Amino acid sequence: MEGILTEACSLAGHWGLGKLIVFYDDNHISIDGDTEIAFTEDVSGRFEALGWHTLWVKNGNDGYDEIRKAIQEAKSVTDKPTMIKVTTTIGFGSPNKANSYAVHGAALGTSEVEATRANLGWPYEPFFVPEDVKSHWSRHIPQGAALEADWDAKFAQYEQKYPEDAATLKSIITGELPAGWADALPESPADATRNLSQQCLNALAKVVPGLIGGSADLASSNMTLLKMFGDFQKDTPEERNVRFGVREHGMGAICNGIALHTPGLIPYCATFFVFTDYMRGAMRISALSEAGVIYVMTHDSIGLGEDGPTHQPIEHLVSFRAMPNMLMFRPADGKETAGAYKVAVLNRKRPSILALSRQKLPHLPGTSIEGVAKGGYTISDNSTDNKPDFIIMSTGSEVEIAVKAAEELTKEGKTVRVVSFVCWELFDEQSDEYKESVLPEAVTARISIEAGSTLGWQKYVGSKGKTIGIDKFGASAPAPKIYKEYGITAESVIAAAKSL
């Protein structure tokens, strides 16, 4: 019933994944009753329309022979995935209703367990493995060892003949990154962070063999194409640009699969940041399953302009800052974009989101790759002690505004620190000493500015500070106009500072 199924299975059909066999247990059971109350489609017909081979085991209760035969047939079809529908007669619509509950998930009671044991002729206590079972299974140990030795010998030959290719393959299998890979990250000029992101991806693709990914039909907006590669398609599986189509949820799920398949495969995927709403289920699974997917999320604020409120994220930054085990980055310029990629590539058990701007941003003095790794860091400060008059904190495209406001206040004789809070989760992991060095307790005149929900900023700004942000939906207008209209300006920061 879930839509994600069609997203993923449509791509499986498109890619002709002949090794994929899916079993559909046609038992007519759902929690609320027989599936007929909400689900009367022709499931096999749907899969055929998606380009799948389908088979039907009409009486799945009759034992394994029919199912074995279907698996054999499915394996013989190598150019399409196969869906095997297995109809069982223990559903709600059948005479044997009692069983259906057990099948769905209710645990068997003691007497049912006893009856099952008697029926199977299994007299042993729980967790006991009889000797004959153990020896039967143990035959796999020498079999497996022989297969592994054979593979190792073949790989050694391969390594001798093709040392470079073997090193690449090894890097993908083990997940060990090539030495000096991070040096490839570019020192880029002023640009939109989505463009800077593309430079990082293209630089990384040259040195990180397992980097593979794409966009949900927004490659030219998300700037995610790897220029030296073609499209990953049925007949070109060696290429690395994946065309996911407009299927965000399926895209995220597929990237989870890639990340969890082999340590050295580093998947990235992309759409507009607001459309994370369509793939949040998959993103939470990344975090929960420790799958280091890199989410390249462009058009990260009202700064995207004319597309208007349907496309303008407001609550999304805070919503991901609150998600456990997810790194939420919002880089301010090229150095910070490179820094975010460095952390993201290194974090193979923690997914990362990079929220990137559509609009051009300046190169800021004071930003650094090392700073990003600390999550929040001072990028400018004209005070001499650790006690500036004001601390202005910001992320992404608004750091430029914070810097401008600081310059104005400095002209008026104030001491001002600007802090880039590029990744809250990383800052929170720093030592108390480091935190105090960035946000000294004694300085309570703090202002935050970010083109998104203010919720959460109170954590850093404190009771006496001010938060500047957007707590309503966006609007359609060119970026400079809407920034002014919504008060995301240096003037707002200066006014807030003076009110403190």
Add this chain to the structure above:
Amino acid sequence: MEGILTEACSLAGHWGLGKLIVFYDDNHISIDGDTEIAFTEDVSGRFEALGWHTLWVKNGNDGYDEIRKAIQEAKSVTDKPTMIKVTTTIGFGSPNKANSYAVHGAALGTSEVEATRANLGWPYEPFFVPEDVKSHWSRHIPQGAALEADWDAKFAQYEQKYPEDAATLKSIITGELPAGWADALPESPADATRNLSQQCLNALAKVVPGLIGGSADLASSNMTLLKMFGDFQKDTPEERNVRFGVREHGMGAICNGIALHTPGLIPYCATFFVFTDYMRGAMRISALSEAGVIYVMTHDSIGLGEDGPTHQPIEHLVSFRAMPNMLMFRPADGKETAGAYKVAVLNRKRPSILALSRQKLPHLPGTSIEGVAKGGYTISDNSTDNKPDFIIMSTGSEVEIAVKAAEELTKEGKTVRVVSFVCWELFDEQSDEYKESVLPEAVTARISIEAGSTLGWQKYVGSKGKTIGIDKFGASAPAPKIYKEYGITAESVIAAAKSL
């Protein structure tokens, strides 16, 4: 490509929505290129499998006659929805590539607009309506007036003959709620708020004729069945229990449609709170489109127990508190559940989420329907001035814990206020005086406790307070055990208070 399409269209087929006609513009255009790069399924076959009638206009460029004929045929099929596939030859795969960009969305340039005007023979300036066009269209005014007068006359007769049914219909059409409807909300005993919610829904269904809804295959867990009604199905459209199947995104979208269709239709829908991740796109559209959908979201914390972290929301409360125009409720007992429903039913332009407990909760002295309408309010306080030693704030199932902690601290001679923060958005809309009366600035020893992300609570707790919550994923265990393990206890509150 989007999965939500299959969710909604599968239900349209299941319900046999014969009035629905969908056009599929088969122009082969997507942003990243010809749809063939990611989308090669048999679209008509898919719709047929979903129970739809399908038609194919093979050359959509040839003018309107073929399309008109298809519409006529579609209208003649009344027991199934119809999908009309219209193939046009202006896509990327066609010789006329230039047009494809225009079709997708790039605005026409000045010279293209000029050429189009010349081609259409339209010499007028922008926004000018020539007299003959105006008079041609104006003929609809008397036609419409006659149709309306006819309808009014028929309705007057109907009203005379069936005054009660007419009143019901009128209430649905106008959205005016029957007098005294809110009195039906029950004074319920101690129970899980999901059960209290079911009592509210059943009480409301008797007096609010447009209340209709259901669950995504979790009716018996979400407690959303209206007991006096049967299932809304193809042959029983007069019933009010909608069986959405496991299709959260489609469910939310359908409820948006119901809410926006007629003012007096009040749709509710339900699933586990964590599964809002699968329908967040639809929920944001509720907020953005001012569709007053009521989201009944049960199993609202680690308190759901054994299902474990995949089912336990952590970041969800804060993620919706940050969403503009969305009311996020977490009621603590029966009175607050009734209060949340009262606000939700009244807010026809603002969707509401009710986060409800699986576990049983006590009836708390001090809670009230009126208090809920203010979003945050004092439910107990043993201080005499407006300056208690501590303020403990909480929501939902943790208010009970806050009350216990307050009782302990009171025994030790402290003055303690307990505030239920059932809906942050409503509290933020109150006057400064009211806010000061609940959270006096002078009292900085504040503690929050909630079984979810602590992010955002700093807003109310302030720099000198303490937040108790859960900033990691949950775990699988019975509710009392996991609450203890995660430190969501009265002891934690007391320790935090003493540390202040």
